[in-house]
Amino acid sequence: MSEKPNQIENNSDERDVESSFYYALGHEIRRRIIKIIGDNEYTTFTNLKKELEVSTGTIYHHLETLKELVDQKTDKRYYLSELGVYAYSSLKNNIETIRSPDFTHRELRSPILRKLMKITSKRFIQFEKEDKALTTIISLSILITGTILTGLNGFYSFLLFFIESEQSNMDLFLQILISFTFIVNMIIFFIIIEGISRLFYKKKENTFNFFISFAIIQFPMVFYLITHLIFKSFWLLNLSVFNLLDKILLIVFQVWSLWLLSYGLCAMKGLKIESCLIISLLLHYGSFTIILFVLV
Known part of the structure; x- marks a missing residue:
């Protein structure tokens, strides 16, 4: 014994x-x-x-x-x-x-991960040299589109959340300035994730490549911004059913983004998928808690 x-x-x-x-x-x-x-x-x-x-x-x-x-x-x-x-x-x-058997095992055995892998752009998250330019273009496109949609929706961007601003008495310059919180938020988001990787896991490699592909994490949130803008344009958010649907879609797209973040950490920083999921979920929970304290 x-x-x-x-x-x-x-x-x-x-x-x-x-x-x-x-x-x-x-x-x-x-x-x-x-x-x-x-x-x-x-x-x-x-x-x-x-x-x-x-x-x-x-x-x-x-x-x-x-x-x-x-x-x-x-x-x-x-x-x-x-x-x-x-x-x-x-x-x-x-x-x-x-x-890696650690990742493959979960990818094959877990129905959830199998489904998530189907909507994961592995080519542009863990890109090779020949895809670097295309990945950069995709990331910039996501940032530009996200910035425009954030402004049109009248949102502040905070990690994977959006906070509605009062635009009725706001001048045009300030509205445009607020829309750029999408880009500022992405940079802060990256700094936080990179800092956690370096501080707690001693992972300092691939920083520049990780930064290039980091905006892809916000790709699902662009879809949310589009659907929210459609609901808002047709005054559908005043109806409880569409208001509820809007919140459900936010959660769905956030889950997708959190998965892309976890996969990106795993691919670019070499962390175990469990550690990546823990980082993503704790950060998301932390940002949700901050928003509750600020708004309540």
Whole structure:
């Protein structure tokens, strides 16, 4: 009986190593790093930068993720560890699509996550180099559209909530200024999430790429702003049924946005999906509490 705690601890360590192994190989750049080192027995940082054609920060991020598989020795060259050699052999045997069992397990087993994955733009959240420009354009489009719709609806933007402003006696310049709270809110939202990642999880990588794709989190809220504007334009919000429908739609689109935030954290910061969901939900609950205190 006395050996059980040690056995449980060993099993936990093995699962952590296995999870690290599959997660490390779940990205094309990391697989290429393994292949480059495996094909040449070792490599240098300069050679990786030349072969991969990505930024220095991106390479450092992926090397950090591969710390269980890649070792840097005193000669500053990178070599495969024993686990890395096994990974290289797996890749040589054409096992190209290797994903984290932690995330895949939940994606396959959880009906909710399966449905959410269908409305998740994985390509533009965890984008490759060739999609960077398109991701930037999409993010800017979301910000511009969201800003215009926020102004037309007469809202202040606060994280994933919208607070109605009194516009009857407000001049045009102030109305336009208020609409820009959508952009300011997005920047503050990003700073909070990035700060939590750095402070509590020591995740400092991929900051710029995370920022580029961060506006995609607000994509569902643009849909809410459109539906609210339609209800408002036709004076439907005065009817209790449409007023209730408006609130239900807000919650639905908020859930979608929270999922995109969680997935973005998981993909760009390498956090476990449970941690990402906790961060998203706690932040959302906190913002809801603040709004209650302010409005009541």
